[in-house]
Amino acid sequence: MLLIHCPYCQEERPETEFRHGGEAHIARPTNIADISDEEFEAYFFIRSNEKGVTFERWRHAHGCGRFFNAARHTVTDKFIKVYKAGEPKPTLAELGLESGESQ
Amino acid sequence: MSEAIRTKPLPATRTGSAAASVTPAPEASRISLRAGEEALAALSSALDLGLPTQPKTSESKNGRMALWLGPDEWLIIDQNGADLMALCATVSAPHSATDVSHRNTAIIISGPGAADAINGGCPLDLSLKSFPVGACTRTLLAKIEIVLYRSSEDTFRVECWRSFAPYALGMLAEGAMDASA
Numbered sequence: 255m256l257l258i259h260c261p262y263c264q265e266e267r268p269e270t271e272f273r274h275g276g277e278a279h280i281a282r283p284t285n286i287a288d289i290s291d292e293e294f295e296a297y298f299f300i301r302s303n304e305k306g307v308t309f310e311r312w313r314h315a316h317g318c319g320r321f322f323n324a325a326r327h328t329v330t331d332k333f334i335k336v337y338k339a340g341e342p343k344p345t346l347a348e349l350g351l352e353s354g355e356s357q
Numbered sequence: 358m359s360e361a362i363r364t365k366p367l368p369a370t371r372t373g374s375a376a377a378s379v380t381p382a383p384e385a386s387r388i389s390l391r392a393g394e395e396a397l398a399a400l401s402s403a404l405d406l407g408l409p410t411q412p413k414t415s416e417s418k419n420g421r422m423a424l425w426l427g428p429d430e431w432l433i434i435d436q437n438g439a440d441l442m443a444l445c446a447t448v449s450a451p452h453s454a455t456d457v458s459h460r461n462t463a464i465i466i467s468g469p470g471a472a473d474a475i476n477g478g479c480p481l482d483l484s485l486k487s488f489p490v491g492a493c494t495r496t497l498l499a500k501i502e503i504v505l506y507r508s509s510e511d512t513f514r515v516e517c518w519r520s521f522a523p524y525a526l527g528m529l530a531e532g533a534m535d536a537s538a
Contacts, residue, residue, distance in 0.1 A: 267481075270480070317494065318428065
């Protein structure tokens with residue numbers, strides 16, 4: 255079982271308490287009625303699905319109930335960093351990784 | 358004519374083992390409380406109980422408990438059956454209080470094997486170091502969500518939803534037997 259650090263509970267908790275919430279840092283366009291079908295498709299359906307470091311939303315569903323963001327490596331399954339919702343997306347350098355290391 | 362009878366969620370009999378007794382708790386009144394920082398002082402004074410703001414902590418006074426569940430969420434339990442909704446209604450600052458007295462029920466696990474009995478279905482570290490007396494959290498017991506509260510070194514209170522109570526009781530009784538083995 256993975257242990258996931260919850261930034262609100264400030265400790266590691268068992269994986270089963272959490273729910274995955276899809277890719278993080280996807281901003282809803284403010285002019286949603288004006289954008290083209292292609293732009294809406296890109297916003298609504300297209301996800302990056304990277305191999306390597308990925309940024310995801312997680313929810314501590316059976317704990318504090320909060321959404322937060324995590325940088326996770328999809329190959330090793332290692333959580334590199336968790337941070338509260340609303341905080342900026344960390345750069346690879348901030349995660350201690352070189353750009354070539356993201357895979 | 359038939360009459361409606363309110364049945365208790367669990368029979369009030371003690372089960373478990375010599376290492377850990379498993380007993381349904383007496384009835385209590387409860388509210389689920391959501392509030393922002395600006396309402397905390399007024400709510401704390403209305404409930405006569407400081408609302409804890411640190412994760413996994415609780416406050417307890419005269420049979421009334423405030424359990425931290427999330428950054429803006431608490432479970433308030435009054436074992437004397439006080440009308441908590443009426444107390445919160447005196448607070449004008451924005452907050453949400455929902456009576457969950459009959460949604461939840463509680464089971465008390467007590468004895469030297471109490472932590473082991475709960476760990477039969479709950480993967481949390483229940484050592485005194487990481488889950489001291491007074492600690493509380495929402496977590497999982499096997500397949501159901503519970504709120505776990507440690508009232509003393511070897512006594513825990515498991516709050517679960519009423520309809521899940523027979524399942525919780527069964528899991529805890531099973532865990533208690535394993536804890537004594």
